[in-house]
Amino acid sequence: MRTVFVLFDSLNRMALGAYGGTSIVTPNFDRFSRKSVTFDKHYVGSLPCMPARRDMHTGRLNFTHRNWGPLEPFDESFARILSTNSVYTHLISDHLHYFENGGWGYANAFDSWDFVRGQEYDALKVMVRPPVERLRERFDERHYPLHKLPDEGAITRGNTDKTAFKRMRGAITEESLTEEDEFPTAKCFAKAFDFLNTNRGEDDWFLQLECFDPHEPFVAPERFKAAYDTGYNGKILDWPLYEKNANSPEEIAAIRGNYAALVAMCDEYFGRLLDYFDEHDLWKDTALVLTTDHGFLLSEHDWWAKNRMPYYEEISHIPLMVWHPDHDVKAGERRQSLTQTTDLMPTFLELHGCTVPKTVTGSSILPILKDNTPNHGSKIFGMFGGPVGVTDGTYTYYRYPEDLSGKNLHLYTLMPAHMIDLFDIGELQSSELAPPFNFTKGAPTLKMKLDPKNTQVGQDGDTLEDCETALYDVEADPKQEKPLDDPAVAKRLEAEISHHFALHDAPPELFTHFDLAQPDVALAGE
Template identity: 40%
Template sequence: MKAIMLMYDSLNRHYLPCYGGSDVKVPNFERLAKKTVTFDNCYAGSLPCMPARRELHTGRYNFLHRSWGPVEPYDDSMPEILKKNGIYTHMVSDHQHYWEDGGCTYHTRYSSWEIARGQEGDQWKGQVREPEVPDTLFSEKTKFMTSLMKKMGVTNIHRHDDINRQYLDTEDKMPQAVTFKNGLAFMETNRDDDNWFLQIETFDPHEPFFAPERFKDLYPDVDYDGPLTDWPPYAPVDQGPHEINHVRNQYKALLSMCDDYLGLVLDMMDKYDMWKDTMLIVNTDHGFLLGEHDWWGKGVMPIYNEIAHTPFFVWDPRLQVKNEHRSSLVQTIDIAPTLLDFFDVKIPDSMMGKPLKGVIADDSPVRQYGLFGFHGSHINITDGKYLYMRGPADRSNAPLYDYTLMPTHMRSMFHVNELQNIELEEPFDFTKGCRTMKIEVKKGGFVNPAQYGSKLFDLSKDPNQTIELDNDALEVTCVQAMKKIMQANDAPPEQYVRMGIPEDRDYTLDYHRQLKKEIQESEAIPGMEHYTFELGAYNQLYTLLNTSPENRREKILEDFKRSLDRISNKNITQEDIMVFANKLPISSEEKAMTGYFLGIAGRHK
């Protein structure tokens, strides 16, 4: 038996025809749906890139215990388990995060691996002089992000992208093309051999949406005459409809490129009749917001379905089921046990995911609820009908810790300042007796999820998540289910505290209502009791104070109160906050940073 997993990054399912997309040219995804089982209710677990891949290896949630990071020494890694059981495992990829500090232990779990360089900010070609940077719709935000990354000691990924593109001047040199060439070569070389697993993984259609002209020509911008823009920031949308459509067209062009290379894999499976003995899995880590909910990107906003509700396709040669849909709730954590089951390899007890053979055969459910989230953000739960986003119990979004033996962030090791007060935590039930470092996550992160509060949606009636439900009893039901899953995953105690979920007693309706009252009272800003706030303005004032140096906060608040003398109706608007912030005696770099975070804080959805 053989298996191929074809993995994309940031694939928004709403653009695929089998999930309702209507204006994207992806004939091979349509062909794929006819040859496989299409899962209508697949959700991510841990986000974004490397947390999702840790789930892919371990079959268990990552986001409850740590943020972005490598495979840990105690992790049960699916490709390594296969390798140890006589299954040859090979990965071809252009996903540059595998070769950074925060992903450095994944590719070495395979029997062999090949890389293609040049995606996004991959530190590939060396060039001392600054590259020419063309203007885009997002130039000001890009400059801010560059200065923020510089302040954090992180490589300027936009600079490297501009350099890399100079060397990707023909399609055959582009990372996706090289990745698929390598994957097809492995298939060709080993098609007559047995017992192998191939992972073909491309970073596309992750931003930047860099695609050859032949795919861009499929989506002409008849109403747009601005600069080429293919890299949206993670920020609120403040562009008009023509600009939004232009960025979406760049994404569609890259998606059509993904479709074209998918077709080459399907062609080879047809050519050698590999369908008779080869499992095919096509998946992604998460989606991406392209103007939906007035947002670009992921991570700084609530995790709407455009991000969390993912496309997923499986062909299992044992069952021969194709051109059918399945409605059972499945997740990324199910992929590892599904592959182990396919190769008849024992599934470790540490894996919380389930093999999907029964779902493929007759839609037999494997779970009632699924969790998903970013570390330190909302904890989200869905049963496929309702989706509940549980926000932190107070604005501190604390306590919060990383538990790890591999202290690396995305592109760097933990700073020594983060490691001054580490503790050794007692083993979790999945760490095989290993104690882990318990490292406090510093407050004031990229964005505070508390500003959005908790949200509840009825997906069956409101699939676009435009109407928030007010139903305390249903929230309580969701929290009770959330608590059980957290307990089954041995979530650390502070996650219950952060979320306002009592670990030692039942979460009741009375407790829920009392907690909501306490949260509302705790968010009061001293001296602002006699004012009303436009939606989002209160979040902005709170964020302005929270992101300012602690020794300046009291003066800033007093100065802001004095600035309100001109307001006669006592109603504070977002414009009032922004005007005041722009007059603060701070550097232009600090003003850009403040403006970015206030723009995000002004969002309440």
């Protein structure tokens, strides 16, 4: 067996025609849906980027024990397991977070990897003294707060606002991209075709082709931007802050147009991969899986982005399409079984005949390719220090704690790193050894007091103060415009949250944090 796993970042389900989207033309995603089995109730697990990837590697939820961080020494990574079973694994990615302190271990789990530079705030072009005034003239300060930068001298992340520093670097990169083949997505696909040209005659390999697009900033080549030009002629707005919407209708349209252009680029390049499968008849012996890590709010529910607001369907309900050579007669069918990100790891292992570790909580979706076999009764999802969401496929429930600060939570890890920085001395000084969890292979972990400013929710000074618990019937109200007041359903879903916390051997304070009873549940693998 050979597998190509295509992972985009922030690819909204409703941006695709295959899922009913109408605002963006996506002929190639739609074409693949007609070829593959399309999953209609696929959800996220842990949020955002690296927590989601730890879910993908391990088949377990990350957010019950720690925030954004590296792969842990005791983690069972599908890439490592495949490699030890003589399946060659290769990663192609432009996801810069793999190469920050909080992303170590994931790329190294593969036998080899290629990294493409230039996404988000990755310094594609290094300028010690950038033309700040010229950048301020082009980029809107609401997305690029360059007014917070010093006017003279070298600019470092130590002498200026963190957000301003990152977005200055992003602006420099955006100005540096002039030819389409210079864009990271184009380079990622070029590397994928090089891998396939070299290895398509071989067996037993796994290729993960991972594109950061259409994650913000929404920077696309001119021909894609022209197709979704709204006529807006103000300063550049393509990198929304994670905040309440305060933009005019014209500005909202422009931001959505920039996102649409980037999705259209992803669609075209994915289509080139489908063409390659056609040309070389890879369909007969190669699995192809397409998904994303999470979605993104484009002013729906009066919010931009993700993180602290309820994880509305636009964030948590994501696309998944799977082609398997043994199920070609199922082409174009759809599945209503409930699945989530943690199901990918056992699926990849089963594709290649490998044993799934007992501590995995996800389930292979291969049996569902045959028919609508129920996979899960419910699934939870969330972000450490934020709310917890739960869905049974009909209802979604977002529960916020009474204490919004998270000051009584602890992090459990042997890899003390946040997104960019290592844990600070105060956090390390608070550490103590905690007894092993069921998935740590007998190893204790460091238990540290959570500093709320270091959560993904709080890193930009944000809080949960303007958010609240909410319940929706997503079958009757798919746009989630009418919150329900149904205590019986809410209570049932609260019990589902408790069940999943217990299944993942969550620490006792997590139950206390959400005011949930701790049930007696057999742990995964026991």
